[in-house]
Amino acid sequence: MTVTQTPAPADDEIDLGELLGTLVDHKWLIILVTGAFFVISVAYALLATPIYRANAVVQVEQKVPSLPGLSDIASTLGSSTSQATTEIALITSRTVVGAAADNLKLAIEVKPRHFPLVGAFIARRYTADQAGTVAPPLLGMNSYDWGGAALDVFQLDVPARLLDKSLTLVAGRHGAYTLRDDDGDTLFAGQVGQPASGHGVTIQVKALAANPGTRFELIRHRDLAVITQLQQDISASEQGKDSGIIALTYDNADPVLATDLLDQVSELYVRQNVERNSAEAANSLKFVKEQLPNVRRDLEKATAALNAFQTRAHSVDITMQTKGLLDQTVAIETSIQQLRMQQADIERRFTPEHPAYKALMQQIGQLQAQKEAMEKQVGTLPDTQQELLRLTRDVQVSNETYTSLLNQAQQLDIARAGTVGNVRVIDKAAVDVTQPVKPKKAVVVLGGSFLGGFLAVAFVFLRQMLSRGVEDPAAIEQLGLPVYASIPLSEQERSISLRETRRRGDGRQHLLAVTSPADLATEALRSLRTSLHFARLEAKNNLLMISGSSPGAGKTFVSSNLGAVIAQAGQRVLLIDADMRKGGQHKVLGGKAEGGLSELIAGQIDTAAAIRKVESVEGMHFIARGKVPPNPSELLMHANFTALLHKLMPLYDLIILDTPPILAVTDAAVIGQQAGTSLLVVRFGLNQAREIALARQRFQQNGVEVKGAIFNAVERRAAGYYSYGYYEYRGAAS
DSSP: OOOOOOOOOOTTSOOHHHHHHHHHHTHHHHHHHHHHHHHHHHHHHHHSOOBEEEEEEEEEOOOOOSSTTHHHHHHHHOOSSOHHHHHHHHHTSHHHHHHHHHHTTTTEEEEEOOOTTTHHHHHHHOOOSSTTOOOOOGGGOTTSOOSOOEEEEEEEEOOGGGTTOEEEEEEOSTTEEEEEOTTSOEEEEEETTSEEEETTEEEEEEEEEOOTTOEEEEEEOOHHHHHHHHHHHOEEEESSTTOOEEEEEEEESOHHHHHHHHHHHHHHHHHHHHHHHHHHHHHHHHHHHHHHHHHHHHHHHHHHHHHHHHHHHTSOOOOHHHHHHHHHHHHHHHHHHHHHHHHHHHTTTSOTTSHHHHHHHHHHHHHHHHHHHHHHHHTTSOHHHHHHHHHHHHHHHHHHHHHHHHHHHHHHHHHHHOOOOSEEEEEEEEEOTTSOSBOOHHHHHHHHHHHHHHHHHHHHHHHHHHOOBOOOHHHHHTTTOOEEEEEEOOHHHHHHHHHHHHHTOOSOOOOHHHHOTTSHHHHHHHHHHHHHHHHGGGOSSSEEEEEESSTTSOHHHHHHHHHHHHHHTTOOEEEEEOOTTTOOHHHHHSSOSSSSHHHHHTTSSOHHHHOEEOTTSTTEEEEOOOSOOSOHHHHHTSHHHHHHHHHHGGGOSEEEEEOOOTTTOSHHHHHHTTOSEEEEEEETTTSBHHHHHHHHHHHHHTTOOOOEEEEEEEOOOTTSTHHHHOOOOOOOOO
16 A cells, blocks of 8 residues: 655745634634724724814905906916915915914813713713703712813913913812912912913903812913914815815814814905905005006197197098008007006016016017007108007097096905905805714724734734744654654643642642543553553663753653553553752652652662652652752762662663753753663644754764654644544543
């Protein structure tokens, strides 16, 4: 029959089954952590202060040009940024936001003191039967607000050293209060509605509703810091490209405050816009009125010159050709005159390098070129017609310019006196108090639960990655050590070890093979007993050394219980605790450590005094470690130890030597040279493959051959060795 072995997966391959098995093995940890995060998320979603969002909408209309020719310049120049972008900057400017903050006294922060964690939640749930009533204090804790407490501070002025520092106002009876500084020292006492001052602090409380003893936290912030924060918190954005519709939003825990702030910002912005437009109109009106006398004087002068020429020429008429040239010339000259006035106005606001000024001069240059072309055509006319055309042109141009300026003056005068700008409020601020924007409870709970599960899974995988302990006997066999037995982790043994640790060695016996003979670990030790029977057939003597690579592998448990199951099979067994540093066989088998191996080697006691009988196990004896000597390794290398072993070997079928870990001390290497069979205990998930290989190498360097390994404390895994290694098989109850 051919046996086919399935090749082991490469180290760089991902075993999905193993990953899934790891998650299943740690399912309770993952569930516990996820559940904890779920509970915390639910608590946060319920207890967190809700944040409400106020919304308002304003419209910015296109401005009407204040002077003739301005619209043409704007269309020629174009705009790299929309008008709404400029208006958004104006809405959130320090002038507008600062005035709103000053009107609402936002530099004064007032907060009632709440009981930690749940106090704010309880206070929000309180519903007053009538205005001004407050919730009674719970359990007599009247320093906290339990609902309904309110404090309206009209004025709070503090010295520079107390800016942004917390002051405490303690409510009294009948409108009285006490103000304390950040150190708890009383500054002064005051009464609602009356100014109070002391130590450089001035306060005026407008209204106070609270139980006597309730504390409020007052902070006078710096004005600029408050304005800067509000500028960041207020969001302004244009709804659609070049639509002129600007949406304003502001989030705050107080929906009334959020609404009031946006209303203040909107109203102040509209008022500022009206004032700005009125100022521009007044400025332009002043310029127009300054130009009117000059234009009127030019008109009168041109009219007088035309009348004088007609009188001299005896009323010469304009021909059809001259009439056509006149109309064109008048149109061009009128445009030039209007642009010249615009140039005078724009020179007061912009430098010659400004794009608007350059565009204006470009238009004037184009019209001048057209004017020169027309003058060449006029030069072909008779002298009389040329003079008549020139004089008539001057009259008409001056007349149209004068009429235009009169109309513009009337419009600007109306605009200056008007109270309507090019901005209006479409929607006043409003808040939906039934739908706070934060926290989003579903998102918080789902996100928190997912985060908990993710962290738990990451922790499991990280621990699995960092803890490279062997979890498969195949990994041990790949190192050249045959696995004689795999002993499952026993809950009974764990409870026994815990009791033993608490009692610090009570002198009583704690053998799993005696207390739980049907335990899976005991059955595995019986399997080990069978394997050892055949492994020792070629051994040079009946000495069995059991060691480990590092502490905690479980060699004491294996040695004592293996000796018990072998003795239960009818053989005489002697267990020697050769770990004279930290040996603990006396805690498992009963008795004290003194009067053991160290005294026996030193010749202080004889073998009869050192050998003890193990109760409840016929045919089993043991020698405790004895007092801890200063030189354990030297004692083991002494000839007395070798003579002792030769003396005891004929008296027993098997002598088990429980030795210290080989990587910790050299005692095991010394003892191994005496033993006919040596076994290494490897603990599941604890000892790494490199550690096992190093322990075997250490033995080989000292001439000790390790026969095999005992895989101890194997845990049940969803996808691993123990998942199919052992099954429980109990006898039926009679």
